[in-house]
Amino acid sequence: MAEAKAISQAPTGLQRASDSAFRGLCYSFAWLSVLAVIFIVLRIAFAAAPAVRQYGLGFLTTRTWDPNTGQFGILPEIWGTMCTSGLALVIGSAFGVAAAVFLSEGYLGGFVFSLLKIFHVQFHPFWGKLPERVEQVLKNLIELLAAIPSVVYGLWGLFVIIPLIRPACNWLHLKMGWFAPFGTDLSGPGVLPAVLVLSIMILPTITAISRDALVSVPPKLRMAAYGLGATQWETILAVILPTAARGILGGILLAFGRALGETMALAMLVGNANSITISLFSPANTLAALLANTFPEAQHKEVGILMYAAMVLLGITLVVNMIGAFILQRASAGLEGGK
Amino acid sequence: MATPDATGSSLLSTLPGEPDLNPFAGVDIGELETSLRRPRTLINILLSWLVTGMTLVALVPLFSVIWMLLWRGGRKLSLALFTQLPPAALEQGGGFGNAIVGTLIIVALAALISMPLGILSAVFMAQAPPGDRLAGAVRFAAKVLTGFPSILAGVFAYGAIVLTTGGYSAIAGAVAVSILMLPTIMLTAEDAIRMVPAKMKEAAIGMGATRTQTVLMVLLPTAFPGILTGIMLAVARAAGETAPLLFTALFSNYWPLSGHHPNLMQPTASLAVLIYNFAGMPFQNQVEMAWSAALVMVFMVLITNLIGQSLSRRQVQS
8 A cells, every 4th residue: 555656556456356256246147137037938938838738739729718627728818919909000000100200300390480480589599499399398298108007098998988989889889780890889898998098008119119210211311302302291201201111110010019918908998808809899808918817816727827828928929029129120220231 | 193203203214315405304393383283282281281180199198198197086185095095895085005105115126126137237238348149148138028028027926936935925026027127227227338438438447447446436427327217217117017016916905014014025005006906996986096096106107207317318418
């Protein structure tokens, strides 16, 4: 310590030891988090193994769920999961991409700018920043949709959406009952309310990722299209959207993965009926909702079977998420290469 | 309607053929005029209106949720709600004090599990040389967890904790929730550490600091707001999670105590599960309470979220 008068000094033995200890700690924690994920997947797989051996692939293709006779099948749940997620994806993507275009094209900012122009304050140091801020607020508002917990959406769907759409649904059933999707009346929870709430829940994901993809389209392309005399929408449809298509598609796939695994809102709204239906108004079930509703009261034997269902859900979401992440990675790599 | 392709190709076809003559000979200049009589312009305006309308429609649910929470949840809001225990089937009054405490306990425990794991892994990822296999594996693991369905975290904690310890507990709930917090903390912390200017790191190493000193005294303090943002966002998400708690922490009508000591190894109430249980009950009092609990929970979640976002904004400015 005597020679510590210099500003810098060589590390002491203790510091060297603590250095390697800390580096070892970081290294082992990195391993730990990888092993944790492997452990999670294996734990579910091992718990499901007895049921997999006993029921085999028939589990995926039969439709009875009867603990008394020991017959189990999750075809209705797989169908319900795909059906609700798919429909929600169609609605969510339409509105989500529209909102992303709205945000990335600066409509609201333009509108505020034109308002400011009336008062001749469009380049005022304070007011002139308003368009940007308003856009930012709108973006945050849409992200706020993602922050609301799913059980609150379930509650809202139960007490707002279902009473709201019931008269319209029952009228549709009365007038167009011959059309299979309107084949039953909506008596409470059902596919349509679940789909509507689910599409609201996945919208922020789609909007956020699509907006990023749209914003990162090189401005040159837009300028070139305008220079050729294209209108704004001709530019959007023929240049901007195709260029950003991969990013948007990746976002939609990630949202699909989210919709597949979404639990609470569906457990509250889908009706938990173990049946395959094409009517939008009749109750159905999904894999996640089945787990949420059956697990708390499951007997020991049934737990193994639910683990099998959990493994199926895990497999489906993993595949969808990986494809989504892969496409997003390719999309950003493609854009960087194009610059 | 002329598409830009058609306009573009007509431009191109005239250009190389007749270089000396008017290059715009094949272009219908009138077609480029902005006028409402032109279908191109009309479609442009219609689509703009359509997109504006769809964005507004997409915002309606947000305002509806907030309005319903304030109206139905705020109506019955009182101090008793925060201090009393949940009512029995036909009982009036009551509150969800134990659920608030339970939520705080579970989230705090989950943060205690996921914070060291997430931040140290993030330090490793940020410090590893590019192309490091283990860092890639950690990043991949974090990405897998990002898309991990929340109910499966509950299924895992049920198999790993509830079955081995022999009962539902706050610990099991915390383990399930920590799985969902981990990727957010890990990926945000890695980003935040990578954002620290390389100069600062090089200066520290140049002064003879060990890598540990560099990390603890330069990188982590500088990246602190960013790391805190990740933690806040993860906590906000965790506070609202219901599915992983359904069959790990279960629910309880009592305070998480045994005798006078806090007990983490017994079923514990949480706001989220209370909302789920009470929403499906046919009793007016319970339904009203579910709305109030939802208001309290959303308030907690949004406040945490906003704090996290304001921290990240400060980081960008500095």
